[in-house]
Amino acid sequence: MTTGQRGKLIAPRIKGWCPGAWRPMASGDGLLVRVRPPLGRLSRHQMLALCEAAETFGSGLIELTSRANLQLRGVSEASWPGLMDFLVEHGLVDPDPHVERRPPLMLAPDWQTGDATFEAARLLLDRLDELPALPAKWGLAIDAGAAPRLNEASADLRIERAAAGSLLVRTDGRALGTPVDSPAAAVELLLRLAHWFAESGGREAGRMRCHTAPLPGWAPAVMPPAKPGPRLALGPYLEGKGAWGRVVGLPFGRAPAAALRAAVDSATVIAVRVTPWRRLLIEGEAPTSVPGLLDDERDPRLGVDVCPGAPFCEQASVETLALAERLSGRIEGSVHVSGCGKGCARQEPADLCLSGRDGRFDLIVGGRADGRPIATGLDESEALEMVSRRWVR
Ligand code: SF4
Structure with missing residues (x-):
């Protein structure tokens, strides 16, 4: 072409x-x-x-x-x-x-060749053309390790592991899923549920979690997923007896290409896996510390979710990155700084959220970027002062 x-x-x-x-x-x-x-x-x-x-x-x-x-x-x-x-x-x-127009597929980053996550992904990739037309924001997750890791990541349909050990297909927004006995059965059910969504008015709802129609009788939601596992911690990633790779963080989800090149430009590095947590899992032997990347789980920037904001995003009316830097490590709990109510950096509620609107910040406690604010029209100094009075540790 x-x-x-x-x-x-x-x-x-x-x-x-x-x-x-x-x-x-x-x-x-x-x-x-x-x-x-x-x-x-x-x-x-x-x-x-x-x-x-x-x-x-x-x-x-x-x-x-x-x-x-x-x-x-x-x-x-x-x-x-x-x-x-x-x-x-x-x-x-x-x-x-x-x-590229097919729904994106997110995998638990610690999958291994031949395990259930890998097998289900392989089968699903071969059948993605069977999906119906779905809303643009739709996504799929395969997270079939012993403990789900992607529970906070955005996905409309998930293949997970039940506490009892069987595979599970779960629609987003529902606590329980439908048990299945193999990766092939999980993929089959996932495709059927995608068609059910499209045919039962789901497109109008947009996302699965907003689609309140009762699930079809052939997909009874009866089993909870296993207790979620932790995010991959920064530092050496250990699988079995030896080091398998290294997890590095990107400050606020971004890094200069030069820093990433320094982390992987060695024959001892095999590949890089992506995660939804602003972290990369580098397969092989990567350098222990690379300027521009995070390697310490205690780094305060890890506690703040922030989108690029102005001037990087046209929808942002406020700058976000400097405020996020100033808030890093100062607040007890989760912090979200968003350039607008869309909340791209974090879909889950945060303990404290500052969300841009008309060039000022809304302050939301225990909510999402589009949640109900307890204060509005704050400039950056006012936002910092208000936060400092009540939440700084
Ligand atoms: S939350 Fe708003 S400002 Fe931030 S990246 Fe998304 S659309 Fe842009």
Whole structure:
């Protein structure tokens, strides 16, 4: 496919749609181009190519989203076709733009070849074309280890593990799921539930958690998932008897490509896996400490969820990153700083949330970015002062 053909196929400026690579989103600092690593994993060479792409075609920053995708910022419309050629050449983007329109698939990052998560993902990837047309924000998760890890990540349908050990398919928003006896049965049920959603008015509801129709009789929700496991901790990741890899963090979900290159540019590194927690799992032997990345679980920046805000996002009317830095480590509990009520960085309620609106902040306690504020119209100093009076530890 030629660059010219691509230009005709896809208009870069798209709103109200999850951005991709073929459908980049216009942002405050240029186009935002999102890459979905297949099975949540990039080889070392692909990761190095992504770093090169960020520096050659974008701003040099790489972001890791709360749905475990990697994105480049600051891409100009003129350089986007060249970037697409580069991404396709390195297997970072499928040459068929329609592949990207399927719901994204998130995997528990510690899957192993042959385990239930891997098997279900392999089967589902072969059958994604059987899904009906679904709302743009839809997502799927396969999280079939002994303890689910993706319970806080956004997904409309999940394949999980029940406390009793069997596999489970669970619709988002419902506490119980339907037990199944194999990865193939789980995939079959997931596809049927996606069709049920589409045919029972789910598209109007948008997301599964908003769709209140009773589940069909052939998918009885009777079993809870196993107790969630922890996020992968920063530092050495141990599997079996030896070190299997290293988990590194991206401060506020973003890092310079140079820092990521320094973490993976060694023959001892095999691949990189993405997570929805602003952390990457590097397979193999990675350096113990890389400037620009986090390697200490006590780093205060880990306690704050923040989106890029202004000037990076066109929908933001406030800057967020500096405020997040100032709040880091000062508040007891979870903190969310959001450029607007959309709350891209965190869908779950936070103990404290500062959410931008009309150039000022709303202060929300125990809620989401679009929750009911206890104070409105705060500038950054007022927000800090109010927070300091009541919540600073
Ligand atoms: S929450 Fe709003 S400001 Fe922040 S990235 Fe999402 S749309 Fe942009």
